[in-house]
Amino acid sequence: MLNSKIVGLGHHVPETVVTNFDLEKKINTSDEWIKERTGIQERRFFKKGEDTVANMAAKAAKMALERAGVDKSEIEMIIFATITSDYYFPGSGVLLQRELGLGTIPCMDIKNQCSGFIYALETADNFIKAGKYKTILVVGGEIQSSVLDYSDEGRAVSVIFGDGAGVALVQATQEQDKGVLSTHLHSDGTYAEELAILDPGSSRPERLYKEMTNLDKTYCYMNGSMVFKHAVTKFPEVINEALEHNRKTVDDIDLLIPHQANLRISTAVGQRLGIADEKVYSNIQKYGNTTAASIPIAMSEAWAEGKIKDGDLVCLAAFGSGFTWASALIRW
Numbered sequence: 001m002l003n004s005k006i007v008g009l010g011h012h013v014p015e016t017v018v019t020n021f022d023l024e025k026k027i028n029t030s031d032e033w034i035k036e037r038t039g040i041q042e043r044r045f046f047k048k049g050e051d052t053v054a055n056m057a058a059k060a061a062k063m064a065l066e067r068a069g070v071d072k073s074e075i076e077m078i079i080f081a082t083i084t085s086d087y088y089f090p091g092s093g094v095l096l097q098r099e100l101g102l103g104t105i106p107c108m109d110i111k112n113q114c115s116g117f118i119y120a121l122e123t124a125d126n127f128i129k130a131g132k133y134k135t136i137l138v139v140g141g142e143i144q145s146s147v148l149d150y151s152d153e154g155r156a157v158s159v160i161f162g163d164g165a166g167v168a169l170v171q172a173t174q175e176q177d178k179g180v181l182s183t184h185l186h187s188d189g190t191y192a193e194e195l196a197i198l199d200p201g202s203s204r205p206e207r208l209y210k211e212m213t214n215l216d217k218t219y220c221y222m223n224g225s226m227v228f229k230h231a232v233t234k235f236p237e238v239i240n241e242a243l244e245h246n247r248k249t250v251d252d253i254d255l256l257i258p259h260q261a262n263l264r265i266s267t268a269v270g271q272r273l274g275i276a277d278e279k280v281y282s283n284i285q286k287y288g289n290t291t292a293a294s295i296p297i298a299m300s301e302a303w304a305e306g307k308i309k310d311g312d313l314v315c316l317a318a319f320g321s322g323f324t325w326a327s328a329l330i331r332w
């Protein structure tokens with residue numbers, strides 16, 4: 001039976017560093033407020049006219065290919081998780097294909113918010129296990145900074161997000177004890193509007209227009225306390241589901257890489273699980289919340305820092321808008 005394995009990781013973040021102190025000049029906020037509630041110290045914002053979701057992903061993909069020693073001609077499919085694709089349509093997958101010069105391979109975009117990368121990973125894993133493709137580029141990329149509301153109404157959300165891209169190169173392997181052991185996906189549309197951008201939407205009465213008075217609906221709305229309550233319940237639940245499925249316990253995890261939503265959420269999840277702080281990876285301090293890109297960026301950095309070693313048991317977990325939540329257990 002075929003299994004799938006992550007053979008290369010890469011990431012790219014824009015050059016422009018935006019500290020909390022920089023935000024203080026633009027928003028009615030403070031470094032203290034942001035750090036205390038989110039742990040974030042700085043984030044990266046894209047350079048207008050230069051960075052795109054697709055070209056950041058292309059840089060991340062080149063890093064993953066180089067680290068893996070794999071030629072781009074081996075890539076048979078792109079699965080691109082993003083909620084901020086460069087165009088309304090087509091998705092950023094085909095733009096990445098063009099950027100990398102990958103011929104006519106299939107490209108698929110997945111719009112599943114903060115859980116998007118794990119949804120993309122499960123999709124890739126299933127294509128590989130079915131024997132359809134041997135090498136798939138699984139991508140998470142976002143430009144959030146251009147869709148944030150920097151007014152007082154939006155400040156609780158706008159201080160949280162950042163831009164960037166991360167990539168996992170996933171390949172078929174005959175090894176049965178290595179690679180993606182299992183993935184677990186969930187969603188509950190009951191809460192669809194609790195963390196959402198409603199416009200532009202095709203079932204809305206009007207499309208975007210010049211004098212649009214309802215611009216607030218084009219920005220992200222978040223019911224922060226409701227998101228927090230669900231996140232700290234669903235993260236541990238879906239992590240335990242993955243552990244039970246594989247007859248493992250929390251103590252078996254070498255590294256937990258949660259979606260970098262908010263440091264307070266990751267800390268609360270770690271406490272509920274009873275996992276040591278040093279086993280919970282965190283880089284939200286530097287990048288903020290990069291939605292679908294946060295897990296592959298974190299994996300890529302953790303690997304480069306030597307925190308993911310051959311044979312390690314790595315757990316990925318996410319919770320986000322939808323609500324959607326997911327986990328993956330990987331033997332490196």
Ligand code: ACO
Nearest residue numbers: 029030033037114155156159224225227228261262319320
């Ligand atoms: N700077 C300064 N003051 C602010 C800011 C800001 N950026 N934003 C809000 N405030 C003010 C409010 O106006 C309010 O002032 P008031 O007491 O005078 O009315 C006060 O701070 C408290 O506002 P709340 O909205 O109650 O803020 P809260 O303490 O709940 O913190 C937060 C908001 C950080 C979003 C919190 O609800 C939270 O941690 N939620 C979890 C959700 C989350 O982190 N999601 C991440 C993205 S989604 C995902 O990835 C799953």
